[in-house]
Amino acid sequence: MLPTLAIDHLVFRVRDIPASKTFYRALFGEPVFENEDLFLYKIGTTARLFFTKATTPASTPYDKEHVGLNHLAFGVESLQHLEQIHSHLQSAGIPNSGIGIDPHGKQNYIWLNDPNGLRIEFYCTPASE
Structure with missing residues (x-):
């Protein structure tokens, strides 16, 4: 088994940074860091969530049944x-x-x-x- 401690961070590519900031600000409050290209939340004692603008537009909407994050x-x-x-x-x-x-x-x-x-x-x- 690998000697890991916890999940350190997750990075999410989003279609719309302003809409995503508004949503997550309502959910979690102010991010610990933000600029025009990304924003970051610290969750619990260790995990960090990064949200960045997708560099290519999504060809299909998010679907929890596709390969990837459910x-x-x-x-x-x-x-x-x-x-x-x-x-x-x-x-x-x-x-x-x-x-x-x-x-x-x-x-x-x-x-x-x-x-x-x-x-x-x-x-x-x-x-x-």
Whole structure:
């Protein structure tokens, strides 16, 4: 096994930087770094998310069933935390699934899509797991 610590960062190519900045600013607040070509969020204690402009236009819209990323999931510690996220999404006017229950893991979740079609999930993973 490779001696890795955690995921350090993910880079996402987006079609529209201004629309993506507006969406992620409503979701996570102010980025830790931004310029006209990219913006960056620090998530948790280690992971960083970079968003940069795609250099070629997408020939087809994002599809979670194609080869590549299916969705990006953020773990939350409790149903109460998930309820706070849902309240924030509603207040920010971000369309979402509402709180649902995963039929496989029996955990609570919220689904939403960013302006590029990327599916985002907030998934309740209790500390005991």
